[in-house]
Amino acid sequence: MQVLVVSPPNSNTVIDGASCTVTRPEEHTDWSDFPNLGVLTLASALRAVPGVEPVYVDGTVVPWPDVLAHVEANAGDILAICVSALTATYEAGLQLCAAAKRIDERIVTVFGNDHLTALTRECLTSRTRVIDYAFVGNEVVGGFVDLIRTLSAGGEVSPPDHPGLVVLDGQRVVATPQREEPIHTAIDYSLLDRVFEHSKLYHENFHGRVVPTFARLTGRTVTAGAPVEIGRGCIKFARDDACSFCSIQYGGMWRNSVPDAPAAWALVEAAFRAGYDYLYLTADELPLTFGRLLREMAESPPGWWTDLPEDDRPVMVGYARADGLSDERRAATLRGLGVRQLMVGLDAGTPVSLQAMRKPLVPIRDAASGYRAELMFEHNVRALRVARDQGLLLKVGFVVGHLGMDATLLRENVDSMKALLDTAAGGVAALDVEVLSPEPGSLDFTMLLDPDRARDRAAGLGLRTPGRRVHEARARKWRGRDVIDREEAMADYVESVMPGLTLDDLAAARAEVRDHGRSLGVTIGA
Ligand code: SF4
Known part of the structure; x- marks a missing residue:
């Protein structure tokens, strides 16, 4: 059946x-x-x-x-x-x-x-x-x-x-609690077209959206894309300290990966032999979370890979934190593996905004993240430079909005995002700007549902929140619900925790950063 x-x-x-x-x-x-x-x-x-x-x-x-x-x-x-x-x-x-x-x-x-x-x-x-x-x-x-x-x-x-x-x-x-298990790697690509014809549709989309942009930016014409899972997880999950808007449910293992470099290469080869030359590494974060596996892969490339001229090898794309990229050795390892493009969430904004979004990677022994937040802009500038020097294309993303953001902070954040784009000087290939969405599973969703915790957290950051009564009413509306209208939840969250702001203000800020990117010749989306 x-x-x-x-x-x-x-x-x-x-x-x-x-x-x-x-x-x-x-x-x-x-x-x-x-x-x-x-x-x-x-x-x-x-x-x-x-x-x-x-x-x-x-x-x-x-x-x-x-x-x-x-x-x-x-x-x-x-x-x-x-x-x-x-x-x-x-x-x-x-x-x-x-x-x-x-x-x-x-x-x-x-x-x-x-x-x-x-x-x-x-x-x-x-x-x-x-x-x-x-x-x-x-x-x-x-x-x-x-x-x-x-x-x-x-x-x-x-x-x-x-x-x-x-x-x-x-x-x-x-x-029943989940049980640790290895990553399931036996992928049968023929299932894609067994009943419904998917490959043709992916092909059309890929050729309409990815191929022209990638060719323009790298000179390389790729033919088909597929995700490959050599690992899953993010270094921030190790400390149960995900960014406030992150809704990834990592379950019982903060990180899981194939056992070794040969197993990872086998997955890359299987996807390549199945006709894919643009491999999307799905790990939530690569250089800081899977540094060792990537290094070992770079040190032991298989014969089929080294025998291919560089331009005939599959290219890889993946996710990275900016602080993982600012280290030249890590960036060089990625480039050596054939990674050409990375999706990087950039960390612009005032230190308090970065802390409100729980962006800094704080070592366990380091209780205060303020100092780390201060350094993030510099890390980002360095990451952009290192990536450019290594020939890595960056598709960067910003998130607009956070607990306790007001009009002044919004302005400072937008200016900081624009300044970071200016600094990038050609290092950014594409830009995505998103309005903060309190997705279930994220800290921001918890803040939407729990006015007490939101107020405590904002006070701890030295930030204000709007009147409590509105937040209580909005929280009551969402508690117990299984269907979440994301736009409605976004608007309610802004009203509940961002004094003096509306969803329209955040949407306008997003448009301003996008327009700025466009004026610098950066592709928006794609
Ligand atoms: S760096 Fe990315 S994957 Fe990791 S917690 Fe933040 S948003 Fe989630």
Whole structure:
């Protein structure tokens, strides 16, 4: 029987009436240019289950009505629909599963990923008729495959047997802790086109968006892109000190990676042999978090790689913190590995703003992050210079807004972002500026829901917050909710914690920084 593993589209593109001013999917540049590695990993792992045909579905490229039509036409042959849900896509996933249940209530529904992990209780208790099972955390491939095996065999599901599984027992949420597991590396790229034709759609998007820009910036024409997971995690998770807006749910392991350099190279080779020459390393942060693995890879390149002329080798792209890039050796290692482009969240703004966003990487023994915050602008300037010297293209990002930001701080932050772009002098290839979104799972979402903590934290930073009554009302509105309208939550957060500012002010600031980037010849988005 079929098991659909689905990445839904952004809900605001398929559900009428959703607000979409600063969260348009086209604003998010990686969107739909590449296969979805999480979904492909789960689908690939399901090949081990006898009698199950895994169906890879990426609703960011396949028209959503086609997916609904497939469910309707094949309902009798569908065992389960499994949804990988982010906050932006959760509601669309619910829509699909509700439709499936209406067509055939026997179809089992399974949800997982960051949104479910952050709002487990809210999702399960609000959707008792739509969500049968949930998986919480990151290391859940083994538990998920076992669940499908049990369902496929018509067996009784016993939650303790499936690490990461969460079910509702009456009003009680029963969770089985996830178990550490290696990264699942046996990816079957042929699943991409087994039922729906995804490759053609990715190809069109990739050639429309990535290829021309990359060719213009590097002179290299790439043909197809795919994500590759040699590791996952970020050094900040080690201290449970994620940036305030970061909603990545790293689960039980702050860092997980393939065991060694040969294993990492094997993944690179598998993707290359499958026809991909633009490899998107999915690690949340590369140079500081996976420095050793990268160094070992650079020291032991395989023969197939060294035999290729440099221009025929696959290029790699990935994420880095600016303070990881400001070290020349780390930057040189990345470049030596064929990394050509890095996505870097830049750290402009006053020290107090950087602290409010929990941007500085503070060693455990260093209680005060103020000194570190003071150094961040310099680190960023150096990172931009080092990257340029090493021939690394940077796609940089800024986030506008934070707890306790007022008009003065907003102005200072915008000026600082523009100054950093001026300093970059050709080192920045592309720019993204986002308005702060309090995504479930992030510290900012906690601050939205908890006025006391928000006030304590702001006071600790020496920052003001607006009147408490409004914040209380906004917090009441969001507590217990499973569907989060991101734009509405953004506006409420601004009103609750940023005195004298509105979402429009932040959107205008974003436009100003983007315009400045454009005037310097920097590509916006893409
Ligand atoms: S550096 Fe990036 S991945 Fe790490 S905590 Fe901050 S936002 Fe999250």
